[in-house]
Amino acid sequence: MRSVCLFILVLTINYSKAQYNTDGAYKKTLKEVLTNIEQHFGVKIKYADSMVAGKYVAYAQWRYRNNVETTLSNVLTPLDMKVKKEKDKVYKLSNYEYYRWQPEEGWAELDRIAAQYHNLAQWEQRKQTLKADLWKAIQLQPIPAAPNTKPIATNIRKFNGYTVQNIAIEILPGLFINGSLYKPATYKGKIPVILNPDGHWEKQRYRPDCQYRCAALAKMGAMAFSYDLFAWGESQLQFKLEDHRRSLSLTIQALGSIRILDYLLSLTDADTSRVAITGGSGAGSHTVLITALDNRIKVSAPVAAISSYFYGGCPCESGMPIHDCAGRTNNVEIAAMAAPRPQLLVSDGGDWTDKTPEHDFPYLQKMYGLYGKTSVVENVHLPNEKHDFGINKRTAVYNFMAKYLQLNLNAIKDAYNNIDETTITIEKEEALYVFGNKGEKLPSHAIKGFQMLEKVFSEAVSH
Secondary structure, eight states, rough: OOHHHHHHHHHHHHHHHHOOGGGGGOEHHHHHHHHHHHHHHTTTEEHHHHTTTTOEEEGGGGGGOOHHHHHHHHGGGGGGGEEEEEETTTTEEOOTTTTBOOOHHHHHHHHHHHHHOSSHHHHHHHHHHHHHHHHHHHTSSOOOOOOOOEEEEEOOEEEEEEEEEEEEEEETTTTTEEEEEEEEEOOSOOOEEEEEOOOOSSTGGGGGHOOOOOOOOHHHTOOEEEEEOOOOSGGGSSSGGGGSSSSOOOOOOOOHHHHHHHHHHSSTTEEEEEEEEEEEEEHHHHHHHOOOOHOOOEEEEEEEEOOOOOOOSOOOOOOOSGGGGOOOHHHHHHHHHHHHHHHHHHEEETTTTTTTTTTTHHHHHHHHHHOOOOEEEEEEEEOOOOSSSOHHHHHHHHHHHHHHHHOOOGBBBBBBSSOOOTOOOOOOGGGGGEEEEEEEETTOOOOSSHHHHHHHHHHHHHO
16 A cells, blocks of 8 residues: 555656646756757856756746847846856856945945945944954954963074064963064064954965965064964864855854954054065955954055955855945945055956946055045056955055055065065964964864854853
8 A cells, every 4th residue: 555655645746847838837957958058058057967956947938038138037037047158159057145246236336325424423433333243253353252371482583584483372261363473573662463364265364365465564564463363273273174165154253353352462562553465366355344443453454355245255254234324335445444444456357346446446545545544445446456465455455554554565575676575484384383283282072063162152142
């Protein structure tokens, strides 16, 4: 009897799938529909089989139109998918990217946002509302109490004109943020502080460009702290890499930068009036957010990051509802919250900052103009470069930091007045670890796993 019932059930299911009418919603598999579109319009659609597996298109044939792009939009939009045109008649399938808009759409939204204020008083009121909402959106209002522990530090390593010491700071019970502190080899009195959060490139803060940047800033006369994103780099001793793509990563990263700044500004040689932050890509978004939240930061330089038509493709940039604040905002308006503090935007032609000079930067100039400070916001646009933190981008940052933090730019120049990083030592990855080559020095009370973090964070913010 059981086998008979199972046979009837299978027949029913197969019959239901075969109903190509309104009872079956004219349903076809996505793979079948895409193959048909390729044949019908003479195009190629590139995708992995895993992207279309188990996906169906309701009322499939009813979505066809006379041109391929409208047809693809009608078919894919209900599935939260889209295509990118790679070249004539060649498309690549991708998932819907909520964070990536067309430039014209982003510009229109920035214009809508800007229409809400017309003078300094209105902008200051808007900024106050935004700031309060941002703190709530990232769940750090109020900020949880800091653990009463001392940072864990390695021995100081000495190089040509600078030193390096690896440091871990406990930002919540059992949760550490890890980095390396670069300082001038010799100095007198108090020196500037520069936060250097790392972006989403491979090899984290161990990459040569991170080491070049922080060492150069130290040779110029600042203390520069290079540190990892959440669940990135050495913090993978506590979490899996995929935990980085959870929304709480935005909150933890913000808390980490605040705790790092607390520590650095507590040092007797830190000049609290000369404090800066610079980061690229996802760390550029982070640079803008932390500058908006923390008035202790006096100078900022987001690199290859800020755009009115790109909201940040990682949950560590847009995972919490920061863009819902004050009736909707975007990263360019958040960048404007730095005004009138000096700010440099470094953009390029190979990513979502490709049109920065056309609309976004003029908006920032207008906002700085409300304070009579248009000259302190700058844009270095490199149209022939791609998404990286290369030498030309670093040079722009060096020049800007030297200008506003009173650093010695000549300390990293050669006899021909060019920026020279050849005297900087690129260390092996292991040399930058805080907790040993195999994590053997990680404290025994360190939390491990995202569920434990959620528990610790919930307890911290409830007190």
